[in-house]
Amino acid sequence: LKNSYVNYTINLDTKQKTKRVTFAMNDGTPDSISDYVRISLDVCKNYSLIVQHCTMDCVSAIIVEVNYTLNNTEKKLGLPLPILDHFSNLSSCVELKFQKDCGSDNICKANLKLESKLPENFTWIVGKTKEVSLNILLSNIGEDSYLTTMDLSYPKSLFFKGISKPQLADVKCADQATSSLSFLNCEIFHPVFKRNSQVEVSISWDLGDAPFEEEFACVSVNVSNKNEIGNAVHNTYNIPVRHGLNVFLKAENQITEVDIRNKAVDETVKFNFQVTMENPYNASVNLTLSIPVKIQDRQIIQLQQESLKHCLKTQKIFKQQPEQKIKDQWDCDMHECECWYFQCELTAAKQDIDLTARLLVNNLKQLVKDRADIVISGVVLFDEKLYQETSDAKDIHHNVKMHVTILNTPVFNAIPVVAGSTVGGILLLLLIILILYKCGFFKRSYKDMIEFEEETEH
Structure with missing residues (x-):
C-alpha cells in the first residue's frame, strides 16, 4: 500500500446555488478543492472554512460532499493490486448544522400574524386620488422565524413611493416591475425575526392618472420564511376603482x-x-x-x-x-x-x-x-x-x-257685496228712524218732559 493513494474532491454546500461556506485558502473554485492522501501514512489534512453572511437560507444544514478514487502508482508482478469495494459508494456526505434557538427538537415553529389595512372605505378615483398607504403590522408569536420575507404584488398604475418604519426596524425593500404587475420584496429582520417580536410599517404608492381597465385594483401581501416547517400568511385587497x-x-x-x-x-x-x-x-x-x-x-x-x-x-x-x-x-x-x-x-x-x-x-x-x-x-x-x-x-x-x-282661481267680484251692504245699511237706518218716530222721539212735549225730569232729579 506504500504506492497507493486516495484522490478526493471536497464540494461545499452542494444543495445550494449560492454557497454559504467557502474554503479559506483556495485560489481556484472557493467551494471545491481536490487533493490526495497516501494510504500507508497516518496523516489527516485540515481545511478551514469561512461561513458567509446568511442571505438565502440559515436553517437547512450545509452539505459537504467528498468524492474519492483509488490510485495505484506501482504494479508488482504476481501480486494483486488493492481495489475499493465495488459495491460501496465512492462518496460521503457530512452535514454542518446551524445552531438555532428552537427548543429541544431544534425545529423552529414560527407563528406569524399579519394585520394590514387601507384607509376606511377607500375607493381609488382615477384622476383625483393621488396616493394611498397600506399599514402593516407583522408579529411572530412563535419560535424564531428565519429569512422572513414579505412580498407584495400590485398593478403597474401604483408607483412605489416609500416605506415608513421605526428607526430601529431592520426592514429593507426593493421594487421591480413586469409587463403586467409590479412587485415589492421586503426582508424582515434578516436573518432572524425573533420570537415575540413585531414590526409595523406603512407602504405608500403614488396613483397614476392613466385609465385603469379593471373594476378593482388587487393588492396582495404574502409573508413567508425558510423554517423547516413553513408558516406563510396572506392578505388580499380588492380596491374599488372609479374614473373621475x-x-x-x-x-x-x-x-x-x-x-x-x-x-x-x-x-x-x-x-x-x-x-x-x-x-x-x-x-x-x-x-x-x-x-x-x-x-x-x-x-x-x-x-x-x-x-x-x-x-x-x-x-x-x-x-x-x-x-x-x-x-x-x-x-x-x-x-x-x-x-x-x-x-x-x-x-x-x-x-x-x-x-x-x-x-x-x-x-x-x-x-x-x-x-x-x-x-x-x-x-x-x-x-x-x-x-x-x-x-x-x-x-x-x-x-x-x-x-x-x-x-285657475275664480275672480272674486266685490261690487255686489259692497252694493248689497250699502243698501242694507240704508234700510236699517230708515227702520231705526221709523221706530223712534213712532215712539214720539221727535215730538216737542216729549222733549220738555225729559228736561223736567232732569230738573226734578237735581
Missing part, C-alpha cells in the same frame, strides 16, 4: 307661473337645461328628461316638433290610475301621470338642452280647480360602477326639477 368626472346641471327659470283663468288659447312655455361637464375618461353621460303629458287621459302638454331633436325618445310609459284623488303636483313618479321620456347624450364641455311645449288650456281648466304644479325632471346618468363625481362643491346637481304652476 365632473357634471353640473342647472335649469333656467325653475318655477314658471301660468294663469289660465282668462285664457282661451294654448300657452307656449320654454325650458332650458344647461350642462357643464369635465369628462377626461370619455364616460357615457346622458341627460334623461321626464315630461308629464297626460292626466286622467287628458293631454296637458304637447311638445313642438323641433324640441329635443338631438335626443332619443323612449317608449311611452303608462301607469295605472290608482283609486285616489289627483294631487296638486303632477310628476312622473305619480300613478296618475302618463309621461314621455327622452335621453340626451352629453358630449360637449358645455351643452344646452332646450324644450318648447304648448300647455293645452281647455284641458287644464277641466283638471285644475285652483292651482296645480306640472313637474318636468332632468337627471344626469352615467355608470356609477365605473365613474364617480369628483367635485366637492356643494352646489353640484345631477337632478333638477322645473315647475310649471297652473293658476
Whole structure:
C-alpha cells in the first residue's frame, strides 16, 4: 500500500446555488478543492472554512460532499493490486448544522400574524386620488422565524413611493416591475425575526392618472420564511376603482307661473337645461328628461316638433290610475301621470338642452280647480360602477326639477257685496228712524218732559 493513494474532491454546500461556506485558502473554485492522501501514512489534512453572511437560507444544514478514487502508482508482478469495494459508494456526505434557538427538537415553529389595512372605505378615483398607504403590522408569536420575507404584488398604475418604519426596524425593500404587475420584496429582520417580536410599517404608492381597465385594483401581501416547517400568511385587497368626472346641471327659470283663468288659447312655455361637464375618461353621460303629458287621459302638454331633436325618445310609459284623488303636483313618479321620456347624450364641455311645449288650456281648466304644479325632471346618468363625481362643491346637481304652476282661481267680484251692504245699511237706518218716530222721539212735549225730569232729579 506504500504506492497507493486516495484522490478526493471536497464540494461545499452542494444543495445550494449560492454557497454559504467557502474554503479559506483556495485560489481556484472557493467551494471545491481536490487533493490526495497516501494510504500507508497516518496523516489527516485540515481545511478551514469561512461561513458567509446568511442571505438565502440559515436553517437547512450545509452539505459537504467528498468524492474519492483509488490510485495505484506501482504494479508488482504476481501480486494483486488493492481495489475499493465495488459495491460501496465512492462518496460521503457530512452535514454542518446551524445552531438555532428552537427548543429541544431544534425545529423552529414560527407563528406569524399579519394585520394590514387601507384607509376606511377607500375607493381609488382615477384622476383625483393621488396616493394611498397600506399599514402593516407583522408579529411572530412563535419560535424564531428565519429569512422572513414579505412580498407584495400590485398593478403597474401604483408607483412605489416609500416605506415608513421605526428607526430601529431592520426592514429593507426593493421594487421591480413586469409587463403586467409590479412587485415589492421586503426582508424582515434578516436573518432572524425573533420570537415575540413585531414590526409595523406603512407602504405608500403614488396613483397614476392613466385609465385603469379593471373594476378593482388587487393588492396582495404574502409573508413567508425558510423554517423547516413553513408558516406563510396572506392578505388580499380588492380596491374599488372609479374614473373621475365632473357634471353640473342647472335649469333656467325653475318655477314658471301660468294663469289660465282668462285664457282661451294654448300657452307656449320654454325650458332650458344647461350642462357643464369635465369628462377626461370619455364616460357615457346622458341627460334623461321626464315630461308629464297626460292626466286622467287628458293631454296637458304637447311638445313642438323641433324640441329635443338631438335626443332619443323612449317608449311611452303608462301607469295605472290608482283609486285616489289627483294631487296638486303632477310628476312622473305619480300613478296618475302618463309621461314621455327622452335621453340626451352629453358630449360637449358645455351643452344646452332646450324644450318648447304648448300647455293645452281647455284641458287644464277641466283638471285644475285652483292651482296645480306640472313637474318636468332632468337627471344626469352615467355608470356609477365605473365613474364617480369628483367635485366637492356643494352646489353640484345631477337632478333638477322645473315647475310649471297652473293658476285657475275664480275672480272674486266685490261690487255686489259692497252694493248689497250699502243698501242694507240704508234700510236699517230708515227702520231705526221709523221706530223712534213712532215712539214720539221727535215730538216737542216729549222733549220738555225729559228736561223736567232732569230738573226734578237735581
